Amino acid sequence: MKKTLRIIAVALVVGAMAFWTAAGANRGWTKTRVPKKIIDEVTGLEGIQWRDKFVPGVDFLGAAFLGAGVLAGVSLFVRTKSKGSKNQTKQ
């Protein structure tokens, strides 16, 4: 159990880092929409169209690190069954 929690914590950090990097390593806040510039040829005006896209930011990384920290913290309080206690049960 202890080991499993720690493995999940590490996987969470590594997975979040990989996803954040793959999505463009955005050092701002997480975005769920991104602007796309469009130009009107007649007027020369530059407009913006928003399209739905999830871009993880530093808050996403922070949440993943926090989650991993909580899991690692919980793992410290999980008792490991010692071999001695197993033997005692068997006897």
Added chain:
Amino acid sequence: MKTQLTVLGLVTLAGVALAAPQTFDFKDPKGINSAGFKLDAPLESINGNASGIYGTVWFDPTNPGATKGRITVAASSLIVPNPLQRQHMLGDKWLDAARFPTIIFESKEFKNVQATGDTTTADVTGTFTLKGVSKELTVPVKLTYLKDKLSDRVPNQKGDLLVIRSSFTIKRSDFNINTGQFEDKVSDAIEINLSIAGASPK
């Protein structure tokens, strides 16, 4: 004599009709019209825009200094990329879009008018209303009159276009938007960039 008076009357009426300002409707069917805004913040600046723009401007190409108009932005159309920031922005502590659904600029006077060809630059004084607070502002504008260009933009519709561009800065504290609060997180100054086109069908 009677005929001469009639002709004179018709000529005068035609002159008045020609000199009358054209009415431009700024509800954009193409969805290009945009009011962008920017606020500085520590991690990254908050950039967004509003697309719910409508209003009317009366513009006379022969007398651009007499331009009058009123442009309204629907507060609910303000968008920023982060959903939580947008929720806060439209919430009661910031814009309170539910109680104050519109942002309005109504022009009163054009000053320092300089017209070159189809382009006019001027300083416009008007009333800017945001979150229920109205303040008089003077902002620089650039007007571009595009005669007979409406059909290029909207097929099968003849008419003229008027493009308005303006960039100016307001302070959120002037409009009771969290005055004196969170200035370390969100700047007091709000940069606004208006790029809109209106149509005057014939």
